[in-house]
Every structure is written in structure tokens, then in C-alpha cells.
Amino acid sequence: MGTSDMAEIRNYTINFGPQHPAAHGVLRLVLELDGEVIVRADPHIGLLHRATEKLAETKTWLQTVPYLDRLDYVSMMCNEHAYCLAVEKLLGVEVPLRAQYIRVMMDEVTRILNHLLNIGTHALDIGAMTMVLYTFREREDLMDAYEAVSGARLHAAYYRPGGVYRDLPDRMPQYVENKFKNAETVRRLNEARQGSLLDFLEDFTKRFPAYVDEYETLLTDNRIWKQRTVGIGVVSPERALQLGFTGPMLRGSGIEWDLRKKQPYEVYDRMAFDVPVGVNGDCYDRYLVRIEEMRQANRIVRQCIDWLRHDSAKGAGPVITDNHKVAPPPREKMKASMEELIHHFKLFTEGMHVPPGEAYAAIEHPKGEFGVYAISDGGNKPYRIKLRSPGFPHLAATDEMAKGHMIADATAIIGTIDLVLGDTDR
Amino acid sequence: MSARLETLCQNLQNTLGERIRDIKTVAGEVTIEVAAEHYLDAARLLRDHPDLRFEQLIDLTGVDYSAWGEGAWQGLRFAAVCHLTSVSKNWRLRLRVFAPDDGFLVLPSVVGLWNSANWYEREAFDLYGILFEGHPDLRRILSDYGFVGHPFRKDFPISGYVEMRYDPEQKRVVYQPVSIEPRENTPRIVREDSYGDVGHG
Numbered sequence: 001m002g003t004s005d006m007a008e009i010r011n012y013t014i015n016f017g018p019q020h021p022a023a024h025g026v027l028r029l030v031l032e033l034d035g036e037v038i039v040r041a042d043p044h045i046g047l048l049h050r051a052t053e054k055l056a057e058t059k060t061w062l063q064t065v066p067y068l069d070r071l072d073y074v075s076m077m078c079n080e081h082a083y084c085l086a087v088e089k090l091l092g093v094e095v096p097l098r099a100q101y102i103r104v105m106m107d108e109v110t111r112i113l114n115h116l117l118n119i120g121t122h123a124l125d126i127g128a129m130t131m132v133l134y135t136f137r138e139r140e141d142l143m144d145a146y147e148a149v150s151g152a153r154l155h156a157a158y159y160r161p162g163g164v165y166r167d168l169p170d171r172m173p174q175y176v177e178n179k180f181k182n183a184e185t186v187r188r189l190n191e192a193r194q195g196s197l198l199d200f201l202e203d204f205t206k207r208f209p210a211y212v213d214e215y216e217t218l219l220t221d222n223r224i225w226k227q228r229t230v231g232i233g234v235v236s237p238e239r240a241l242q243l244g245f246t247g248p249m250l251r252g253s254g255i256e257w258d259l260r261k262k263q264p265y266e267v268y269d270r271m272a273f274d275v276p277v278g279v280n281g282d283c284y285d286r287y288l289v290r291i292e293e294m295r296q297a298n299r300i301v302r303q304c305i306d307w308l309r310h311d312s313a314k315g316a317g318p319v320i321t322d323n324h325k326v327a328p329p330p331r332e333k334m335k336a337s338m339e340e341l342i343h344h345f346k347l348f349t350e351g352m353h354v355p356p357g358e359a360y361a362a363i364e365h366p367k368g369e370f371g372v373y374a375i376s377d378g379g380n381k382p383y384r385i386k387l388r389s390p391g392f393p394h395l396a397a398t399d400e401m402a403k404g405h406m407i408a409d410a411t412a413i414i415g416t417i418d419l420v421l422g423d424t425d426r
Numbered sequence: 427m428s429a430r431l432e433t434l435c436q437n438l439q440n441t442l443g444e445r446i447r448d449i450k451t452v453a454g455e456v457t458i459e460v461a462a463e464h465y466l467d468a469a470r471l472l473r474d475h476p477d478l479r480f481e482q483l484i485d486l487t488g489v490d491y492s493a494w495g496e497g498a499w500q501g502l503r504f505a506a507v508c509h510l511t512s513v514s515k516n517w518r519l520r521l522r523v524f525a526p527d528d529g530f531l532v533l534p535s536v537v538g539l540w541n542s543a544n545w546y547e548r549e550a551f552d553l554y555g556i557l558f559e560g561h562p563d564l565r566r567i568l569s570d571y572g573f574v575g576h577p578f579r580k581d582f583p584i585s586g587y588v589e590m591r592y593d594p595e596q597k598r599v600v601y602q603p604v605s606i607e608p609r610e611n612t613p614r615i616v617r618e619d620s621y622g623d624v625g626h627g
Contacts, residue, residue: 045567045568046566046567046568046569046570049568049569051577051578053578054577054578054584055584057584058584058610058614059612060612063612089453090453092453241481241482241513242481242540242541242542243541243542244482244483244484244540244541244542246484255513257513262516263516263518349612350612350615351612353615353617356495357452357453358452358457358520359452359453359455360455360485360509360518360520362484369484371484371485371509373485373487373507373509375489377494377495377496377498377616378495378616378617379496379614379615379616380612380614380615381612381614383493383494384489384490386485386487386489386507388484388485388509392545392546393542393545393546395545396542396544396545425568426568
């Protein structure tokens with residue numbers, strides 16, 4: 001073979017996804033390769049586009065809430081939260097204190113859920129099979145908490161403009177004996193589920209730090225894990241700002257920016273917690289940030305539980321606003337009073353009317369800043385809803401992060417972005 | 427209005443001056459509107475001026491105002507709305523710019539100032555048909571390959587124009603006109619000003 005043949009070597013273009021297990025859904029990535037080195041990565045998104053924003057324009061303000069669950073389907077309640085905050089801002093309604101605490105607690109439960117999934121699947125993608133088995137064990141407990149408060153394990157629709165749908169339950173759903181679970185297993189599983197939801201979560205927060213230690217034993221000093229993540233996908237702080245990074249992606253690059261601290265919403269200003277920050281801006285630092293965020297979220301859940309306990313007098317109170325132009329009246333009042341019956345009827349046929357205006361509400365979603373930009377023209381339906389999903393700008397930066405890395409690192413980079421296509425495509 | 431917001435408004439007035447067409451503060455959010463010819467200028471100042479320092483473009487979206495308030499809207503139809511954040515100053519700003527010609531929507535691109543605008547402008551182009559002059563790669567992003575039209579415009583029906591199915595004879599996926607009847611369970615109602623207003627009983 002002469003040198004003239006060597007000059008014939010051309011870049012190779014491969015198609016990654018849309019049905020690839022490491023694509024976290026339906027991401028299609030067109031990779032241009034020079035040997036094994038990525039020259040260009042062009043993500044094609046929109047394969048899960050459901051036009052949520054357009055659908056919201058045809059639904060009443062309340063009917064839109066369940067659509068929000070289906071965006072980032074691993075941190076459901078956080079999506080609802082931003083939407084409710086935006087609507088509340090437009091309406092100018094006050095949320096009862098107890099509802100604010102419940103929201104903060106469930107947000108942090110959601111954060112743990114999300115990071116557990118991320119760390120488990122990220123490790124699975126790049127070869128550490130065991131992690132996902134451990135993290136899903138804990139996710140199961142938290143899913144039960146979701147089920148207990150809302151009746152649904154995934155698509156909760158628990159937050160409503162003005163508060164939350166109902167107060168925390170006094171008992172937990174129980175396992176029952178079947179051909180897969182014998183009496184002994186059921187007894188063990190139900191042991192922590194004897195009390196109220198708060199008892200169950202308190203028990204969880206006591207167990208959880210030890211679980212995080214287990215994850216760290218498996219990964220933090222693991223040589224292979226470090227070889228796959230240290231120095232991969234490095235983003236400098238300046239570039240992170242330019243690229244619109246938020247959340248752990250921004251903090252991993254060393255910028256201390258957390259909306260819970262900087263622009264506190266609900267009762268985050270009463271919580272004691274720390275914000276972890278990375279140094280090198282690589283996949284490993286972002287992993288460390290997420291691990292620490294789980295520990296901090298656990299701390300916040302604990303503080304909320306202490307406050308919410310009914311036996312402390314300050315924890316009692318309503319969980320949704322008593323403005324019945326926004327939230328429905330309680331069932332017994334609706335049955336007894338004509339005025340409340342009219343409120344009920346109008347709310348569930350026509351829906352609430354939101355005064356004309358626009359509002360942007362952002363929360364510190366587990367993935368970054370999730371914002372809802374709502375425009376109202378005074379109707380019973382939104383005029384325009386724009387959902388600012390954190391994954392969108394992160395995925396846009398894939399090209400920059402993957403350039404010059406080996407093809408195997410593409411999965412590490414997708415994993416570190418914490419990609420959920422439901423959220424990116426909307 | 428809090429002292430911080432007043433400072434922000436003052437700094438905006440001092441820096442942008444005549445370029446601001448309108449400035450509003452509602453519920454702790456500052457919104458400014460600029461004309462398309464001052465858009466890039468204003469954006470550069472917003473990012474670089476030491477009194478403002480909006481380092482991050484958090485969001486950019488298109489808005490179609492044509493159906494606002496059931497025909498109450500007067501003025502230009504399409505706007506691009508940016509949400510900016512300053513990490514160093516810890517404040518936010520909404521920047522609105524209307525596309526000057528309803529028939530031929532062109533706005534300058536801000537990708538050169540904030541790289542995060544890249545995909546957001548592609549999205550606004552895809553969904554509303556706003557062309558961003560100077561964008562390096564203005565392709566469709568969310569809609570299907572070969573999609574026709576701009577689906578988020580108010581005159582685009584929610585059910586769309588075409589549907590897709592597998593054709594067993596041709597042994598491939600074919601497009602055909604939609605067969606579903608559009609239906610609206612709850613009609614859209616805009617009441618008079620004080621109706622249902624919180625705090626007015």
C-alpha cells in the first residue's frame with residue numbers, strides 16, 4: 001500500500017440512536033469521526049416532541065398541570081412546582097406555609113430520585129452494572145412516598161396553583177403477599193411503612209446517608225470510573241455561562257449558583273444546607289456535586305419533616321389557598337353552601353381566570369434551572385407557555401464537550417448531562 | 427419596588443437610554459422592549475456593561491401575539507423574548523423585541539453574544555418562522571424532518587395538517603391529510619377586566 005492510498009482515509013460519520021440504550025430515550029446523535037476521535041457531534045432532537053406548550057394553550061390553567069409531569073419524567077413534582085409558581089405570580093395568591101414546606105420536602109425527595117437515576121444509569125452506561133441495582137432500590141422507597149401523597153408513582157399532579165392537592169397521608173400503602181413475595185418478605189418490607197408518610201420518610205432519611213456511602217464506595221475511588229470520567233467533557237466556568245449551563249452542570253464548573261440560595265422561593269431561606277461546587281468542570285466533578293446534593297437534599301427533607309409534624313403546633317394549617325376563585329372549596333362546604341357550589345362548578349367547567357400579564361418563575365430543578373414563562377390575556381387558558389428546560393442548552397453543548405474525545409466518551413458525556421428527552425423535546 | 431430593582435432600572439436607563447422603547451416592573455420582574463435596529467447594540471451593552479453584566483441568556487422564545495385578548499391586539503405580531511440572568515449581580519431581565527415586518531420576519535441573531543442562543547433561535551425559527559440573521563446553522567430543531575409550516579403560530583391548528591401511517595401496500599410510511607375532527611371541550615373565554623379577579627370577591 002503506497003502513501004497515496006493512505007491519503008484516501010476520510011472521516012467516518014456514524015449514527016448514534018434514536019434507539020440506543022445509552023441515548024436515554026430517543027436522542028439521535030450524528031457523530032463525525034476521525035478514526036476513534038469525535039470531530040463533530042450533531043444531536044438531532046424532537047423525536048419526543050409533543051408540543052406541550054401548544055397543548056397548554058388549549059387547556060385551562062389547571063388542566064395543564066398533569067402535562068408538566070410528562071416533561072422531565074424523572075423529576076415530576078419539580079416541573080409542576082415551576083408552573084404553579086408562575087401561575088401564582090400572575091394571580092398574586094399566597095400559598096399557605098404548610099403547603100410551602102410540603103413542596104420543599106417533595107422537591108428534595110424529587111431531587112434525590114432524579115440524582116439516583118442519573119448516577120445509576122450514568123454508571124451503567126459506562127460499564128458499572130451494579131450501581132443501577134442499588135440506586136433503584138432506594139428509588140422504590142421514594143416512589144412509594146410519591147404514591148402515598150398523590151396516588152400515582154410517576155405522574156403525580158400533586159402541586160396545584162395555590163398549594164398542594166391534599167395534606168400528607170397518615171398511612172402508607174402496604175405490600176401484600178403474592179406468589180413473588182412471601183410472608184416474611186412482606187413483613188420486612190412493611191416494617192418501615194407502619195406509620196404515616198412522615199414516619200416513613202424520616203426512617204428513610206436515617207438510612208439514606210449510609211446508602212450514599214455505599215455508592216461512593218462503588219464509584220468515587222473506583223479506578224475504572226475515574227478513568228472514564230476524570231478529564232472528560234471539561235467545561236470552563238466562562239464557557240459554562242456562555243452556553244447557558246445551570247444546576248450541577250454550572251456548579252461542576254466551579255460557579256456557585258443555586259437558585260435555592262440566590263433567589264430563594266418558598267421556604268428555602270429557612271433551610272440549612274450547603275451548595276457543593278466542583279473544581280475542574282469534568283464529568284467526575286459533576287458526579288461528586290450530585291452525590292453531595294443528595295446528602296444535602298436529605299438534610300432538607302429532615303428539616304421539613306421536623307416542621308411538618310402535626311404535634312408541633314406551628315406545623316398545622318391548610319395546604320391550599322382559601323381563595324375559591326383559584327382552588328376548589330372543600331367537599332363538605334361545597335355540599336352545604338350555594339356560593340361554594342357555584343365556585344366549584346365554575347372552577348371545573350370554565351376554570352380560573354388569570355389576570356392579563358406575563359411572569360417567569362424559575363426553580364432549582366435537579367437538572368438545572370427549570371423556568372416557566374407564562375403569558376395570560378385574561379382568559380381561562382394560558383395565552384402562551386414557554387417551558388425553559390435545563391437539558392436543552394446542556395444538550396446543545398454536546399458538540400463542544402465531545403469534540404476531541406474518543407467515541408466511547410460520548411456516552412459518558414450524555415450521561416453527565418443528565419439527559420431526559422421528555423424535558424429537552426417538550 | 428425593592429431597592430435592587432430600582433438600581434437595575436436606573437442602570438438600564440443610564441446605559442441603554444434612548445434604545446429602551448418601554449420599561450416595566452411587574453411582580454418583581456423587569457421587562458424592557460427595544461426596537462429591532464437597537465437589539466444587538468442593547469444586547470451587547472446588557473452583557474458587557476459593568477453596571478449590568480447579564481452573562482447568561484437563560485431563555486429565548488418566539489411569541490405570536492395575533493390572537494391576544496380575542497382580537498384586542500394592535501401592533502406587530504411576532505416577538506422574540508429573551509430572559510437574561512446576571513450571575514455576578516444576581517438579577518434578571520426580560521428583553522422583548524418585535525420583528526418589524528409581519529410578512530417577512532427577520533431579527534438579528536445574538537449567538538455571537540450568548541452561545542446558548544444557538545438552539546433557542548433554531549427553535550423560534552422552527553416554531554414561529556422567525557429568521558435570525560447571522561445565525562450559523564438555522565435548521566429546524568423540534569419538528570419532523572421535512573415538516574412544512576410553523577406549528578406554534580396561532581393560525582396553525584392544534585391537530586396539524588397531515589398525519590402519518592404505515593401503508594401496507596407501498597410498504598412504507600405515508601403522509602395524508604388529517605382525519606381527526608378538531609374538538610374543544612372547554613371554550614376559551616376572556617372576561618371583562620375585574621371578573622374573577624383575586625381579591626374582588
